[in-house]
Amino acid sequence: MPKITFIGAGSIVFARNLMGDILSFPELQGSTLSLMDIDSNRLDRTVAAADAMLEYNDVDATIEATMDRQEALSDADYVLNMIHVGGREPLENEIQIPQEYDVSQAVGDTLGPGGIFRLLRTAPTMLDLARDMEELCPDALLLNYTNPMAMLCWAIDEATDVDIIGLCHSVQHTAEAISNYVDIPREEFDYWVAGINHMAWFLEAKHDGDSVYPALYDAIDDPDTYNRDNVRFEILRHFGAYVTESSNHMSEYVPYFRTEEETIQEFVVEEDYDEYFVDWMPTGRYFEHWCSYQQEAAEMEASDIDPLIERSEEYGSRIIHSMETGQLRRMNINIRNDERAITNLAADACVEVPCLVDDRGVNPCTVGDLPPQLASLNRSNIDVQRLAVKGALEHDQDAIRQAIKLDPLTAAACTLSEIDDMVDDLLAANADYLSAELLD
Secondary structure, eight states, X not given: OOEEEEETTTOHHHHHHHHHHHHTSGGGTTOEEEEEOSOXXXXXXXXXXXXXHHHHHTOOOEEEEESOHHHXXXXXXXXXXXXXXXXXXXXXXXXXXXXXXXXXXXXXXXXXXXXXXXXXXXXXXXXXXXXXXXXXXXXXXEEEXXXXXXXXXXXXXXXXXXXXXXXXXXXXXXXXXXXXXXXXOGGGEEEEEEEETTEEEEEEEEETTEESHHHHHHHTTOHHHHTTSHHHHHHHHHHSSOBSSOHHHHTTSSSSSSSSHHHHHHTOOOSOOGGGTGGGOSTTHXXXXXXXXXXXXHXXXXXXXXXXXXXXXXXXXXXXXXXXXXXXXXXXXXXXXXGOSBTTSOTTSEEEEEEEEETTEEEEOOOBXXXXXXXXXXXXXXXXXXXXXXXXXXXXXXXXXXXXXXXXXXXXXXXXXXXXXXXXXXXXXXXXXXXXXXXX
């Protein structure tokens, strides 16, 4: 049976969900789940939740707990990464300092100044993890859940020999949303999606062989539906495809929605559409949620976690099951584009494409060219990612500054000299979380 290692297992709710996903497959029961975290209290709670799950559901697995990353990685077959480097302070800096320069990020974890500085404080730990894997479990697959997804996967691909894929639930969540908007059963919705993480495109969207796009265009004129996902409907209106990330996230990746407070407020909806995150449009709303969630998590006991095993929409367990059993599945996965799955995006980019997974591994499907307007929107983010990865790997401050100057939202809000001043402020505020070489 495989050894499956969880790095950052102290994230009790997410770790519990992933453990439940794995144990929901009879073929994976009996696996070794090695739980690692640097916080002993959080780790102990996750172990207690795991033990309760095994007892309640009468399933077998070996639960290991350690604060030693190398011990957790030794002879692992799969490594699930879900770490968060730094606490409240760097997150707050990465939102509030850009806001002082009129760069208004709703989330700030994937692109822009916030995403790039999250990369800078996360990449060194991820690279250490990958180098440990090269020594202790060189054939293991690293399944990354940590943001900024594309940039971290790109950095590990560039600098190590570790086999890494990136996992996100934006495709699954968007498929659920579209099914709701056009009133079709989710299980009858067929789609073909490709692009980059948080900006992939529903190139095909069908029910019973017919496109649901006419119904999606009709939904633009229905205020109740439009207001649930207004930014994404505007992207559909102007660029001709539905995008995979929620309205608040998507608004950060382009220069159209967040350059003036009045514009942001136009897209803030008062009705309770919480299930699709429209109310997260205001600047820094994700940070507020993160602080609230962390407080709740700190007060949570293992006994508060439901021990019932139910399979979530996350891909991780399905990938492991397919690789262990040979059952063929198709899933959207973040992977290097060196096989040119998307032919009009760069070969070194990290793309999110349909992949076939079985006991032969993870193999990207051929997508071909994206429509030119969609590829252009992707490239506007890919070029930022490439420079940010260069800056992180080479401790190149000039590359970091250039990446932020090319970020579409930042470029629409600031002059070049203002961006340099903002980067100076971010470097100073987050110095404790950054490599010394970058600060020289």
